[in-house]
Amino acid sequence: MMRFTILLVIMMCAMASSCRTQEQNETEANQIAQQRLQEIDLSQPDTYPLFEGCGELENATTCFYEKLQEQVALKLKDHQLQFEITQRDSVMAVLLVNKKGTISYQGLQVPPVNSREKMVDSLLQSRLHDICKIDPATKNGIPVSASFLLPVVIKPAIH
Numbered sequence: 001m002m003r004f005t006i007l008l009v010i011m012m013c014a015m016a017s018s019c020r021t022q023e024q025n026e027t028e029a030n031q032i033a034q035q036r037l038q039e040i041d042l043s044q045p046d047t048y049p050l051f052e053g054c055g056e057l058e059n060a061t062t063c064f065y066e067k068l069q070e071q072v073a074l075k076l077k078d079h080q081l082q083f084e085i086t087q088r089d090s091v092m093a094v095l096l097v098n099k100k101g102t103i104s105y106q107g108l109q110v111p112p113v114n115s116r117e118k119m120v121d122s123l124l125q126s127r128l129h130d131i132c133k134i135d136p137a138t139k140n141g142i143p144v145s146a147s148f149l150l151p152v153v154i155k156p157a158i159h
Helices: 002-018 022-039 060-076 115-127
Strands: 089-097 103-108 137-139 142-144 146-154
Touching: 060 089, 060 115, 060 146, 089 115, 103 115, 115 146
Parallel strands: none
Antiparallel strands: 089 103, 089 146, 137 142
16 A cells, blocks of 8 residues: 555656646747747738739739839829929839738838939828728738838920
8 A cells, every 4th residue: 555655646746747837838839939920031921912903913013013103103193393304313212001001102212312302202202192002911811011112203394
């Protein structure tokens, strides 16, 4: 009987020491989640934002940029700048598609330094505040914000 009691006590001690508490399980789960989150490349979405009609195309990225350029061109159509230029010029606009799919102008890639660049930036800010709404980019199936560079060409007026 004494052997049985000693064996039972040893088994209970072994079981008690091998059982993990709820807190230990949560801590380990949090560590695993943090490790997996660090492994995810957040700099590139899995899918680009989608305009209507671009979703089933193989070249969805190209379609996205073409439709984005069309939308920006529509917003800037028929607008005259208050200064004269003699040759074509361009600036790189930073556009953000947030996780709700709203496109907005974030500024120029290179901060404006002269009055002409400041005027172009101001024009883009006023005209590109509410471009349109589309399906947002996704990462692991979750909607995410993504920013894009879009060249905006400034042409001399034809008289």
